[in-house]
Amino acid sequence: DTGVSQNPRHKITKRGQNVTFRCDPISEHNRLYWYRQTLGQGPEFLTYFQNEAQLEKSRLLSDRFSAERPKGSFSTLEIQRTEQGDSAMYLCASSFWTGNTGELFFGEGSRLTVL
Amino acid sequence: AQKVTQAQTEISVVEKEDVTLDCVYETRDTTYYLFWYKQPPSGELVFLIRRNSFDEQNEISGRYSWNFQKSTSSFNFTITASQVVDSAVYFCALGGLSGGSYIPTFGRGTSLIVHP
Numbered sequence: 460d461t462g463v464s465q466n467p468r469h470k471i472t473k474r475g476q477n478v479t480f481r482c483d484p485i486s487e488h489n490r491l492y493w494y495r496q497t498l499g500q501g502p503e504f505l506t507y508f509q510n511e512a513q514l515e516k517s518r519l520l521s522d523r524f525s526a527e528r529p530k531g532s533f534s535t536l537e538i539q540r541t542e543q544g545d546s547a548m549y550l551c552a553s554s555f556w557t558g559n560t561g562e563l564f565f566g567e568g569s570r571l572t573v574l
Numbered sequence: 575a576q577k578v579t580q581a582q583t584e585i586s587v588v589e590k591e592d593v594t595l596d597c598v599y600e601t602r603d604t605t606y607y608l609f610w611y612k613q614p615p616s617g618e619l620v621f622l623i624r625r626n627s628f629d630e631q632n633e634i635s636g637r638y639s640w641n642f643q644k645s646t647s648s649f650n651f652t653i654t655a656s657q658v659v660d661s662a663v664y665f666c667a668l669g670g671l672s673g674g675s676y677i678p679t680f681g682r683g684t685s686l687i688v689h690p
Contacts (some may be wrong), residue, residue, distance in 0.1 A: 479584050492677075499683075500682055500683075501680035501681050514675065515675055529632050552617070552619075564621060565611075567617055
């Protein structure tokens, strides 16, 4: 399968614990995005990378959230000291940025439940 | 700032009916891109179409068609002869090219339920 891969698909954790999600983008794609989606809402932007550089972060991304993309390949999104409000689907998408546009291709998401 | 509004939260139709999903957008960018995505119950967002701001030609792909009207800032999506497999949440998205950032913004989605 050559699509965007995310794991774990589901994570249940207790409040205060740290969690990490991984995203493997489509191999030739140079941009990688993280979005968060809650029930009944559209995806909300969190952050994105071009190759290994993190170009922008949303105000939604508190200090407890950190994302990396070492070597410009896979990416990780870590949430420290989880809170119940962090419960959501975390979506990763990748694109081949041409300088004009690039549609995003999404993975299946990682669903986080914080108890 | 950019914004996408999908006023229809849920639409319910019977199979074979035609259905139109509305999308209205706001942007200050002169160059931008519009998208539609489908999110079936399995959860993965599936890309359907991209349209750039310079191309107002309507597009048809099988039972799907899209109507882009810059004058009304709308990019509506019509499914002809709907089928049960069309049941999903559909998202409209906008990506503008201002300030060097390209961050697609999504609407809240329209849930389409097609009854047999």
